[in-house]
C-alpha cells in the first residue's frame with residue numbers, strides 16, 4: 201500500500217534548525233578510540249554537511265515515538281532486532297569491537313536507533329576527514345549504502361541499539377579499499393558532487409543564515 205502523506209511527513213529527518221546532533225571533525229591523535237577525539241578548539245560538523253554525505257538523523261522520544269513507526273513504514277524497514285554491545289553481553293566482544301572499528305561499507309543502509317547507552321559513528325567525508333557522530337539514547341541514524349564508516353563504544357563501554365533493515369538483514373562489512381564495488385560507486389556518484397560545496401574549516405557559509413548551535 202502507498203505511504204500516506206502524513207506518514208511521509210512524520211518520517212522526515214530532523215532539520216538543521218531543530219537538531220540537537222553533536223558531531224565534530226576528529227583530531228589525528230593515536231589516543232584510545234573510545235575518547236572523543238575532538239580538536240582544540242572543537243570543530244563542529246553540521247547536520248547539513250552530514251546530509252550532503254547522505255547521513256540521516258532523528259531524535260526520538262523512545263520506542264513509542266510515533267515517528268519510529270512512520271520512519272519504518274516510509275522507508276520499508278520491515279526487519280528489527282536489538283544488539284547490546286558491552287563486554288558482558290556481546291559474544292566475541294573483542295573481535296566484534298575490532299571489526300566495527302575497521303573502516304568499511306555495506307551494500308545496504310546501516311540503521312541504528314539507540315535505546316540505552318552511547319557510542320560514536322565515524323563517517324568519512326570526501327576530503328578524507330573523519331566526522332565523529334555522538335549517538336546516545338533517543339538518537340536514530342541512517343548511514344547510506346556505500347559510505348565508509350566505523351563504530352566504537354565511548355568510555356562508558358555500553359550501548360543497546362535497535363537495528364533496522366529492509367527485508368532480510370546483511371551485516372557483512374566490506375573493508376576499505378573497495379572502491380570498485382557497485383555500492384561504493386553508486387555512493388560516490390550520488391553524493392560526491394553534492395558535497396563539493398561543503399563547509400571548510402573556519403569558513404562560515406553565507407548560504408546558511410543560522411549560526412550553528
Ligand SMILES: CSCCC(=O)C(=O)O
Nearest residue numbers: 283285300312351359361
Ligand atoms: C550501535 S550498534 C553496534 C555497532 C554495529 O552494529 C555496527 O557497527 O554495525
Ligand SMILES: [Fe+2]
Nearest residue numbers: 310351371373
Ligand atoms: Fe555496521
Ligand code: NI
Nearest residue numbers: 306310349373
Ligand atoms: Ni557498518
